Amino acid sequence: MKILELNVKNFRQFYEPQHIQFANGDQNVTLLVGVNGTGKTGIFRAIIYALYGQRKLAQDTNELIHLVNFTRLEENKGDPVVAEVTLKFENEQKEYQLTRTIIEYKDEDGIHKLSEGATLSQVSETGELNKRFDSPEQVTDFVSQILPPRIKNFFLFDAERLQLLNKLSHEKNESNQIKTGIRDFLQISTLTRAKKNLEILYRSQMNEITKLAGDSKIEELTANIDQLNQKIIEIKAQSETAHKTGEDAQRELDSLEKEIDQNRDLQEEKAYIDNQQVIKDSAEKNISVIYNNLVQDTEAVTSVLAADVFEQVMAKVKAIREEQRDVFSKQVLNQSLQKGKCLLCGSDLDNDEKAMEHVKSLLNQYQSSELSGVLDLIERSRDRITEDADKLPSKTNQNYQDLVDASEKAEHAQANIDRKSGNIQEELGMLENLKEKERHTLPTLRDKIAKCQVQIQNNDEKIQQIQPEIEKQEKIREEKIAENSKLAMRQKVADRTKRIADELSATLSNYDRETREKLAVEVKNMFNQLITEKDQHLIKQVTISANYEMQVLGDNDVDLLNDISMGQSQVLSLAFIFALAKLASKGRSEMNFPLFIDTPFARLDSEIRDHIIKVTPNLASQWVLLLTDTEFTGREKEGFIKGGRVGSTYQIQKAADGKSQITELTFDEKLGE
Amino acid sequence: MLQEDIMNGISQFPDGDREIVMELLSLIKDDSNSDRIIRERIANEINSIVTKEQDQ
Numbered sequence: 001m002k003i004l005e006l007n008v009k010n011f012r013q014f015y016e017p018q019h020i021q022f023a024n025g026d027q028n029v030t031l032l033v034g035v036n037g038t039g040k041t042g043i044f045r046a047i048i049y050a051l052y053g054q055r056k057l058a059q060d061t062n063e064l065i066h067l068v069n070f071t072r073l074e075e076n077k078g079d080p081v082v083a084e085v086t087l088k089f090e091n092e093q094k095e096y097q098l099t100r101t102i103i104e105y106k107d108e109d110g111i112h113k114l115s116e117g118a119t120l121s122q123v124s125e126t127g128e129l130n131k132r133f134d135s136p137e138q139v140t141d142f143v144s145q146i147l148p149p150r151i152k153n154f155f156l157f158d159a160e161r162l163q164l165l166n167k168l169s170h171e172k173n174e175s176n177q178i179k180t181g182i183r184d185f186l187q188i189s190t191l192t193r194a195k196k197n198l199e200i201l202y203r204s205q206m207n208e209i210t211k212l213a214g215d216s217k218i219e220e221l222t223a224n225i226d227q228l229n230q231k232i233i234e235i236k237a238q239s240e241t242a243h244k245t246g247e248d249a250q251r252e253l254d255s256l257e258k259e260i261d262q263n264r265d266l267q268e269e270k271a272y273i274d275n276q277q278v279i280k281d282s283a284e285k286n287i288s289v290i291y292n293n294l295v296q297d298t299e300a301v302t303s304v305l306a307a308d309v310f311e312q313v314m315a316k317v318k319a320i321r322e323e324q325r326d327v328f329s330k331q332v333l334n335q336s337l338q339k340g341k342c343l344l345c346g347s348d349l350d351n352d353e354k355a356m357e358h359v360k361s362l363l364n365q366y367q368s369s370e371l372s373g374v375l376d377l378i379e380r381s382r383d384r385i386t387e388d389a390d391k392l393p394s395k396t397n398q399n400y401q402d403l404v405d406a407s408e409k410a411e412h413a414q415a416n417i418d419r420k421s422g423n424i425q426e427e428l429g430m431l432e433n434l435k436e437k438e439r440h441t442l443p444t445l446r447d448k449i450a451k452c453q454v455q456i457q458n459n460d461e462k463i464q465q466i467q468p469e470i471e472k473q474e475k476i477r478e479e480k481i482a483e484n485s486k487l488a489m490r491q492k493v494a495d496r497t498k499r500i501a502d503e504l505s506a507t508l509s510n511y512d513r514e515t516r517e518k519l520a521v522e523v524k525n526m527f528n529q530l531i532t533e534k535d536q537h538l539i540k541q542v543t544i545s546a547n548y549e550m551q552v553l554g555d556n557d558v559d560l561l562n563d564i565s566m567g568q569s570q571v572l573s574l575a576f577i578f579a580l581a582k583l584a585s586k587g588r589s590e591m592n593f594p595l596f597i598d599t600p601f602a603r604l605d606s607e608i609r610d611h612i613i614k615v616t617p618n619l620a621s622q623w624v625l626l627l628t629d630t631e632f633t634g635r636e637k638e639g640f641i642k643g644g645r646v647g648s649t650y651q652i653q654k655a656a657d658g659k660s661q662i663t664e665l666t667f668d669e670k671l672g673e
Numbered sequence: 674m675l676q677e678d679i680m681n682g683i684s685q686f687p688d689g690d691r692e693i694v695m696e697l698l699s700l701i702k703d704d705s706n707s708d709r710i711i712r713e714r715i716a717n718e719i720n721s722i723v724t725k726e727q728d729q
Contacts, residue, residue: 145702187676193708194697201712493716493723500690500719507682514678587677 001146002622003594004095005088008046010069010081013039013660020662022594022624023647029617029640030624032662033632034652039660040626041158043652044598048156050087050100051143053118053136057158066104066111071658073106080105080114088123091146095123096132098139147593150181154577158598179548185584186515191508198501203229205494206477209487213480221477228470232463239459243547246452253445258562260438263431266424270431273420280413286406293399300388303381307389310382317375329376333363515583516544522579523550523572529615530571530578532607538568550576566603571612578619594622601631613639689722 002024009017020043023030034040041057045067048054055065068083086099103114118136120143121129133139147155183189203226210222260267321329336343336359340350347355424431481491520542528536539560541553552560552572564572577595585592595616601609613636616623623645627636640646649665675683675698683694696718700711 187679190698190701191679193701194694197697197701197708197712197715200708201716204712205716489723489727492727493720496690496719496723497716500686500693503686503690504694507679511679511682584676587680588674 001593002090003047003087003596003624004090005086006043006046006050007086008043008084010072010083011046011067011085012042012069012083013654013658014042014662015069015071015659016661018660018662020650021648021664022622024622025647027645027647028620028622029643029646030622030648030650031627031632031640031646032625032650032652033627033629034660035629038652038654040628040652041598042660043662044156044158044596044626046085047087047596048152050085050098051140051147052149052152053100053116053140054149067102068104068111069658073104073111077106097121097123097129098143100136100139148181148184150177151185153178154181154185154580155593156596182548182580185580187584188508188512188515191504191511195501195504195508198497198504202494202497202501205490205497209481209490209494212490213484213487215480215484218477218480221473221480225470225473225477228466228473232466232470235459235462235466239456242452242455242459246449246456247547247549249445249448249452253442253449254559254562256437256441256445260434260442261562263427263434266427266431267435269420269424270428273417273424276413276416276420280410280417283406283410283413287403287410290399290403290406294396294403297392297396297399300392303385304389304392307385310378310385313378314382317378320371321375329372329379330363330366331376333359333366337363512546516546516548519579519583520544520550522582523552523575526575526578526582526619527572529619530575530608530612531568532611535568538564567605567608570603571608574612574616581620592621594624595620596624596626598626599628599631600625601627601636606635609636610639614643617643617645689726693718693722 003022004024005022006020007017008014020030020032032040032043045055045057045065048057049067055067068081072081080103082101082103084099084101086097088095088097090096098118098120100116100118102116104111105114106112116136118134118139119131120133120139121131123129133142180189183192206222206225210218213219332343336349337356340348342349342355342359345355349356349359478491478495481487523542524539527539531538538554539552540555540557543551543553545551550561554560554563560572561569581593601612604612609631651663651665652660653663654660683691686694693715697711697715700706700714706714
């Protein structure tokens with residue numbers, strides 16, 4: 001398919017009729033350049049509307065998109081205005097002209113649609129139009145046979161929103177649509193439908209033969225075979241459900257792992273904050289203990305302050321003792337006997353019998369004064385205060401030092417918490433939630449996936465057991481039917497149906513497997529052709545599963561779909577599109593589709609842009625680019641000049657609100673600006 | 674038109690089977706055909722090929 005010309009009238013931003021001639025042949029690149037807001041996407045919309053009658057694009061969030069030019073509607077308030085899009089295209093060496101019209105009017109209540117129409121004509125060699133279809137549905141059906149809507153997004157897309165690969169691996173609904181589109185594109189859906197029809201036909205032929213035979217044994221065998229076939233269908237349905245459940249769980253797991261991975265730094269910060277909180281709590285507890293110690297020590301301080309008084313008191317105590325014969329206290333004598341050593345002179349009482357006898361006699365004859373108890377108390381107090389006075393300064397100093405250390409530790413921890421908390425304050429709730437999911441959801445999902453895999457494997461084994469039983473019963477039935485010569489011909493026809501179904505099934509299975517293998521190899525090749533040299537080692541391996549799930553692995557088996565830049569991801573999407581088109585078009589001349597890209601370079605760095613500009617014209621039959629001015633700087637212009645593949649260049653400019661104009665430029669004119 | 678690898682696979686089919694499959698795929702390509710109509714048409718095709726072979 002080639003798109004040749006586009007004409008728009010009263011359509012979107014285009015007040016006056018506008019015309020674009022698309023380049024094809026050797027110079028197959030068409031450039032449409034304009035600053036944002038001039039109507040580039042209006043052209044994209046015109047193409048999609050012309051082909052499929054579709055008003056909305058993937059990026060539209062508004063429910064209602066008006067296609068008729070607002071200025072025209074305003075000027076003709078109350079009267080109908082016709083917007084028209086005409087697309088000329090070529091398919092299988094035939095030229096067609098497709099026109100869609102939409103009639104709307106505007107009044108005080110807003111804009112109202114009156115009607116929509118479409119015609120498709122074949123253009124004769126002399127330029128005459130021979131009408132083929134004149135209803136929007138017929139026209140859409142015709143175009144859909146050339147480029148099925150499910151795969152149109154591979155060729156007509158907005159690169160800024162191109163999330164093809166993410167959709168292939170993450171978004172369930174989109175992913176299923178794209179996978180179905182790929183199967184359609186590779187004609188796998190067609191083969192599958194053919195095979196199913198042959199299988200159903202065979203079953204109905206055998207049921208008819210059974211009915212005609214009127215033999216209870218044959219009826220019994222057919223019932224058994226049907227039952228076994230039904231069982232296989234049920235088991236396959238179970239496997240399909242298990243596969244989908246497993247696939248959903250895998251998608252959820254991938255997405256959760258990615259989220260956890262992306263938040264790993266935040267989680268580490270959160271763990272650091274938690275650790276600092278523990279340090280702070282422990283330091284504050286310590287401070288409280290030290291305060292208590294200091295309070296207890298203040299009691300001793302008052303006594304220490306009284307130590308000077310004791311100097312005078314002790315002299316008096318000594319005098320009293322001498323006066324009262326309380327030279328030494330009874331307590332000293334008792335302690336000397338207990339320890340076996342005289343506490344006054346130091347004699348070894350255990351080995352000096354005489355000294356021992358002396359101390360004992362002193363104790364026996366001891367006569368204390370009435371003040372002895374008081375004197376003992378004063379002496380004990382003096383001893384304690386002396387001890388306190390010795391220890392208290394260093395103990396207090398140590399307590400103060402510990403207090404300072406603990407306070408600093410608590411303050412330091414708090415400062416760390418404050419510093420880090422600012423970064424993650426808003427994410428705290430999410431992180432807690434994520435932590436919870438990591439603890440519970442991840443193992444649950446892994447378990448679910450494993451269970452699904454086991455179920456699928458068990459089901460495959462069950463089918464393998466049932467299959468020989470069906471074949472055995474079919475053989476017996478065949479022998480029974482062969483006994484009835486009237487049914488022989490019908491049996492032959494049914495056998496032939498089964499043989500063709502089996503042949504087709506084997507072809508489908510081989511083609512499906514080989515195509516996935518080739519597609520995987522081709523994606524890697526295309527990526528390396530499109531990407532700059534420094535990134536050509538990026539992909540180590542591409543695999544495409546039986547369900548057309550794509551996995552792209554880099555070094556150390558890293559899943560690249562989760563680990564590449566937006567630009568690289570866009571190149572990978574392009575590589576996938578080219579690889580798919582190359583395989584699907586093998587031997588099919590009608591499969592050359594234009595590649596129509598809105599905002600192609602926005603996400604690509606300049607080196608990749610250069611490379612894409614150089615390589616893409618060789619990979620696509622036609623390349624139409626809707627470029628913003630920032631995507632068409634001197635560097636890109638130089639790239640296009642070097643490539644020598646630009647056939648048409650247009651500039652889109654806004655003359656006034658709702659009045660954009662498309663002007664054809666020579667490439668040199670554009671460069672001369 | 675069919676993709677080259679599919680064509681290669683089908684070209685290995687025995688005479689008669691190949692033509693039936695090609696007919697079947699062309700019926701499927703025409704979106705206006707329902708599965709019931711496709712089966713009826715193919716049943717007739719198989720029937721006539723088997724009958725022809727039988728007569729020979």
